[in-house]
Amino acid sequence: AAAAGCGSGGTSQTSAAASTTAAGGDKNIVNIGVTDTLGSLNPLTIDATEINKYATAMMFLPLVELNSKMEFESALADSITTKDNKTFTINLNKNAAWSDGKPVTAEDVAFTVLRLCSPVIANTSMSLSALEGTGEDGFVAKGASSVSGIKVIDDKTLTFTMKQSMALTTFENSYARYILTVPKHVLSSVTEDKLAKYGWFNSPTVVDGPYIATSVDTNHYISYKANEKYWKGAPKISKMNIKIVAASQVYAGLQSGEIDFVQQTMAAIPQEDYENIEKLGNVTAKYGDPVTTQSLFLNTKTIPDVRVRQAIQYAIDRNLLLKNLLNGKGEVDDGFLTSASPYFDKSLTPTAYNPAKAKELVQQANWDSSKTLSFYVNSGDSTFVNGSSVIKEELAQIGINVEIRTVDLATLMSTAGSQKFDLLAVQYTYAPVDLYPDVHWLLGGAGSWTNYSSKTVNEALAKTQQTSDKAEITKQYLTINQTVQKDVPMINTYAISALGAVSKRLKNAEPTVYGSFTNIQNWEIQ
Amino acid sequence: MADLLEVQNLEVTFAGDAEAVRLDRISFSVKQGEFLCIVGESGCGKSITSLAVMGLLPANGGVTDGKILFKGRDLLKFSEKELDTVRGSELTMIFQDALTSLNPVFTIGNQLIESIRAHTRMDKKEAWEKAVSLLEKVGLPQPQALMKKYPFTLSGGMRQRVMIAMALACSPKLLIADEPTTALDVTIQAQIMQLLQKLQKESGMSVILITHDIGLVAQMADRVLVMYAGQIVEEAEVHELFHKPAHPYTQALLQTVPTTNDPPERVLTSIPGTVPEEYQNITGCRFADRCPYAKETCAAPQPLYAAGENHWARCILCAPEEGGEADG
Amino acid sequence: MWKYIVKRLLIAVPVLLGITIIDYALMSLAGSPLDMVQGARVSQQALAEKGAALGLNQPVVVQYLTWLGQVLTGNMGTSIKSHEAVAVMIGSHIGPTLLLMGVSLLISILIAVPAGIYSATHQYKKGDYAVVGLSFLGTSIPSFFLALILIYLFSVKFSVLPSGGMTTLGAGGGVLDVVQHMVLPVIVLVVGMTGTNIRYIRSAVLEILQQDYLRTARAKGIGRFKVINKHALRNALIPVITVFGMQIPALFGGAVIVEQVFSWPGLGLMTMSAITARDYPVIMGVSLVSAVVVLLGNLLTDILYAAADPSIQYQ
Amino acid sequence: MPPQTHLFSTSKEGRTVEKQKTKSAAGESYSRLMWKRFCQHRVAVVSLAVVALLTAAAVLAPLIAPYSPEAMVGKFSAAPTGQFLLGTDQIGRDVFSRMLYAMRVSLLVGAMATVISTAIGVILGLISGYFGGAVDMVIMRFTDMVMSFPYILLVLVAAAIFKPGMWNIIWILGLVDWPGVARLVRGSTLSLRETNFVKSSIVAGMPRRHILFSEILPNTVAPILVYATSVLALSMLDEAALSFLGMGVQPPDASLGNMLNGAQSLTVLTSKPWLWVPPGVMIIVLVTAINFVGDALRDAVDPTAAGGGHFALKKKKALRKAES
Amino acid sequence: MADTPILKVENLKKHYPIRGGIVTHTVNRVKAVDGVSFTVERGTTLGLVGESGCGKSTVGRQIVALEKPTAGHIWFEGQEISDLSEKKLRPLRTQLQMVFQDSYSSLNPRKRIGDILAKPMLYHKLITRKEADAEVCRLLEMVGLPQNSRERFPHEFSGGQRQRICIAKALSLRPKFIVCDEPVSALDVSIQAQILNLLRSLQKELGLSCLFIGHGLGAVHYVSDRIAVMYLGQLVEIADADELFHHPAHPYTQALCAAVPNPDPDDRTPVSLLQGEAAEDTADAQRQGGCPFAARCPYAKTECRTLEIKLAPISAGSTHLTACPFVQASADAAGEA
């Protein structure tokens, strides 16, 4: 089978090239394949999805961006500093300029933040409620002309002041990465109620990023042309497309040359195809850092006995899942961290598979074996749908009955939010550099997904926000993970090393979990 | 008069739920200008005979033996193409149900012209005029307007007359009319029968009229075939048949018809029982089990015996050696 | 005839209303669009305010009436997810869907009519069995599966056709380009539809072949060709129109899977993602438009019907 | 009233009736006749045998299947061997055993969905056709509405309201497929309402429920049966489509649809055929066979369809030969 | 009691609406039956003839209350039945029965003869379950069918046998009045005679009263005491059976009698034909009022199209009624002379 895979890869490489030319294709076009749909290209209605962020950031740069080494790299801002973990000073790049030649100024950033806080636009995903001057809902008063937490110091400098202390990485990761500055001089005349649905963003006239969208279909594709005036240098590739395709088609697209670039977090290639994509002659496959985990949440309200939760953790042979379902491309950890995170501490050994122990715990807890736990799984994640069957079997071994319910992601999310589950698994990416918001949200006591709350965890979490010392933060997260390992409100089933791929005709492009596109202007076709 | 049509030993077989010989070696002939009537009960094979002559048997049926000589040529040996040169021109047919026999989506004119042009070299205009004159000939009012109408706008009688006009389009030598008036009122029936008679007289064509109605036979026929259960049981000239019916079935048939002149005390003779459905399995006389004169010898196959001049009957009572006579 | 059309349109109004009411009721049971927005950085207060702004805190009846009022003024609302006007979204996606389905339907009928007629006129012969067998086979292959096989063969193995999309992005497009992209999805749809169509047409023609008027036509001696191709075919037009009419709803909603597999920029995928995002305005908009198209399709069928069958009068 | 004397000779009557009796004894009852006609379609008979065989295999799955369908008994994604006749799936379950159980689920889904939609359709169709007027109008408009619903919306909503699972799918398909049946039954009822036996029941003063369920309903059974076969076949395909959209039968239960859906990757397609060929072939075979059965059933039920032509032609040729 | 006719029909009308328009409403009416009056005396049979579509069956259907009349009255044994509710009608239902033309569709093909016959009797509690079998056998014997017919299905019988079953079914409820709507038209001549004989004997033996609707004039004559002739929804003539055929008074009746082919090959006198088609003129005739037959009548005068037409005795005191005023007048004149 392997030989056959190679052979077909080889033949298709030549013919793929032929078909590209046959279709009259401009060779200077690059197609990025993604498998998720887009919300919009409006930075002011930005939501939490990766595709939305990256697609928009092609045109409107964030303040900073993570690079492939998980360090923050300047985008618009040269630097972000804080002295008290409360006030953050941002220095914009001196050369940063809009495509119409006007410089990008602190006013632009302040304007953008003001609009992000607008109750009229009502962006709920990008809540700025931590920012001084906003309400609990993260909005300023209707018609406000400034946010008190934002101070424009000069043309290229401004400060953000927070209500409470916040770690610099949290600020950078949750805010600086997601505030995509828009041109005030173009948009200040547009009223707020029009701004959310402003069609201009689908083919903007003024951008500060490397590409300009020319046509958009949020469910199918985005076409860009190069911003010749890009202040970091004109992109070498004149046309760029983001193509939204079915997951099963990524492999076909790569092989036929219809897709040139696949980034790990924007496309979910079916696990089965990994091996074959690696074998393709025309693309380079690259596994990303294991940032995305298959997190299994346990509802501590419906499974209150910690022994049962522990038993579940013992009963699942995670290495078996990793080896067989992921072909070993990933890792097994406990808690929220993976080796991709700078705060990862190797000293925490993952709970080992121990069905005997699990059985014992179940017995100790006097578990009622006639009870059936509901286990919600994302129907779109075919790998874990299989994995869930394995888990069901393993739990049955220790006397816990589970009923699997596969639902679409939206239903899964609303089930999670309403805590109408006993077990629920979903792929969850904890930003390796800043886990605070997610952990805070997931273990935030009654009403959080897990209904779990622990003093130790809460204290440790708070401490992470008061320092910028890496060692200190690492220590606090270790505490959290140890507690989680013991109390088991969630199980990290496995962390996935997702596959990305890039066509061999592309130079300077490399699919990485973070920072794939920071140098997009340097991508080149050989 | 020469025989225009001569049917010899025609056998028709159907396949289906039950394999069945529905026509059992029928022989008869039609002379030039003759008016032949075929009578018999429902299901005895009258329509099958006419369809076989036309080469229009349903898909699951076929002629399995015999000859159909039309003007001396065996129609059974004709290919479908050759048949088409005869059908509709020299040999035409009117069907029982005029309601369903006209194509509902074409105008009367269209269907008439099609018939005309299928066998002549007329151009459209000539054909149109010919069609109009045909409609006139069959006594339909306002033929020009009628040409543009669709069949469903016409009454049953009018439709039947259109059918006749269509059949007459190419001056046929032989017209087969299969119960053309069964679905119509007596008053309309009378109109159509007079029309048929008139046209026959004018053109000298031969007509085969298939009917249930003894009254019609008496009024129209020159010669009569009586069919029963897939066989011809009696054949005679019309006066001969009505005055000296030889076959018990024919006798009964003539007795069963109530008329408006019947005296109140008249009691109809009814033939008990029904026509056997799977009659092909009966070896002997097929009427025997309903026949008041049935005897043992009826179980043997019966040929047609001569019962008079040009008068034949398939009954052992007419057999010469028996010499027996119908005593009823 | 105009009177008839007006009358039919008037009858369609309550049906449309009914459809939208039931749609709305069903949808409100499916959950709130805001459930999907939940996340670590989301403020609950902001969500509540957004809910209020969208009117989600009001009784369903009120929400429905508000929506209806909007629609009556020609405003179908804005998508909750993409903030685009629903009318614009539908407008830009309906074309590709209609193109794909229209072409498939057309090809399917072009295949099914002769195949059905052939099959009917050769009833119970080998050719008939072959046609019927193939048509059953066609209907029985799950479309996503066939799609995958076709992509493997034509895009991956032989690299002759693109595996998805409607145009080569950024390459200017052109008719030929669209045609190339259409081939595979059209094949999948045609294979699925044609089987059913052939069966309908076959049985319709079989029935017509038994009609007395065909016997009359044969008795005229006009030849088998004319009998079949004029008399039978003209009458078969009526059932063909019925088949056509029956497929109109499918024309609209039936291609979700095919559109998804082939990333066809049509309504299917858009509706699908609107549904998963519980994007009410879009779902309602699509439902409304699809209901309108279905009802118009029915009307069109009836008009064609009357055109084909002179005995049907507009009443 | 004393028994009457008659004008007919009873002895002769008796003779005819004797014949009638032998005829009916020879197997001419309606169902026998239908069966006979059905048997003339050889493909259909073979199809029926196939369906019966597969159904039996599905029903007897617990006895036939070598392994439990949910047990992970072998290596993951291993090719067929003597031990695992059709290989193992992505998590080491026996594909053959799973396929047997999958057929069970798929057939059950098809059958139950058909039962539900038929029941709804029959009742609405009967009421609509018999009472006519406003009732008919309302029901038919409602039918129109259901027919023009976006199918996927219904499915998703149902998935949100009910627990996902097999019964959910059965209900969804059942609730979506009935309009066809309703129209069919309505049509038959409309014409049956005008038949003399219904009229004579009215004249005899029989109650309405008798007329609806005892006079009209039995006469619509045959067309319903024919229609039901196509619904059965379609439901199985619909279940597969739902599986594709992730709303099918829930794992670890297997259905043909979700087994096939599990093979939704080009890699599986090209290098692990044992994962898709068995369910794929099975679904095609089942659907095709059921369709063939339905088609033959239609020919057998419909007296206007010329029965057994193929057979007939052969016989005719043989007859011709015998003659010459 | 003895002198109340078993059935009296007065000015019976049935207009069927033709629906249309944008908002569906009645745009026109078919006057299927338009003012028909007659009586049927106890123990007698009234024949009803006329061309197809003239409204004969509609009259029959209204008598057995399958349809409500648009106007007019029907008295059954002195009781008005035309406006009874279905509930009040039910006990009367058994007394008024109908035999339909098409015997095949008159029997539910999915039920055994035994069931078909027994069910209504059981429902009306005329018999108990135990008696059912015996009663069914008795009925079958009465119409000349063997007892084993009980277990068979309708399609196993020939047309004539089926018609007998229909008659047995009608008789099973012990009716006093039977409407026979062309019971023999669909049958073969030889079978027709069987059924006609059966009907006649049953009439005599059971003292049944009958409305016999028929096409075949001979058959109607054979079973009827009196005969009514109908044309386009109206009665044009009514008289004793022999009288009607021997002395047809109305021009339409005359044409009808003349059109019947005479089963005597020696007597081939061409009949004078009626012109035109009734169906075409229906609408016109009904719109204009006057004599419905005027358009086709060879003797029509201008006043025929406007005159109010009424059935009247052909001569004073005669039981022969006709609707043609000129015939009435001439007969009167002849009578006086």
Ligand SMILES: Nc1ncnc2c1ncn2[C@@H]1O[C@H](COP(=O)(O)OP(=O)(O)OP(=O)(O)O)[C@@H](O)[C@H]1O
């Ligand atoms: N297509 C067919 N398949 C099988 N049997 C047939 C077919 N057509 C006719 N028959 C049988 O052939 C016999 C003769 O039929 P035919 O139509 O000739 O009768 P007929 O004398 O014309 O009767 P009618 O007076 O009712 O028209 C009947 O018993 C009939 O059942």
Ligand SMILES: Nc1ncnc2c1ncn2[C@@H]1O[C@H](COP(=O)(O)OP(=O)(O)OP(=O)(O)O)[C@@H](O)[C@H]1O
């Ligand atoms: N339900 C109905 N709706 C509309 N018109 C009807 C209806 N029933 C009968 N008619 C019309 O009423 C007229 C009389 O019909 P009816 O059936 O009483 O005639 P008939 O004398 O019994 O004819 P036939 O001899 O053909 O049975 C016909 O023109 C018919 O078209």
Ligand SMILES: [Mg+2]
């Ligand atoms: Mg016939």
Ligand SMILES: [Mg+2]
């Ligand atoms: Mg009638």
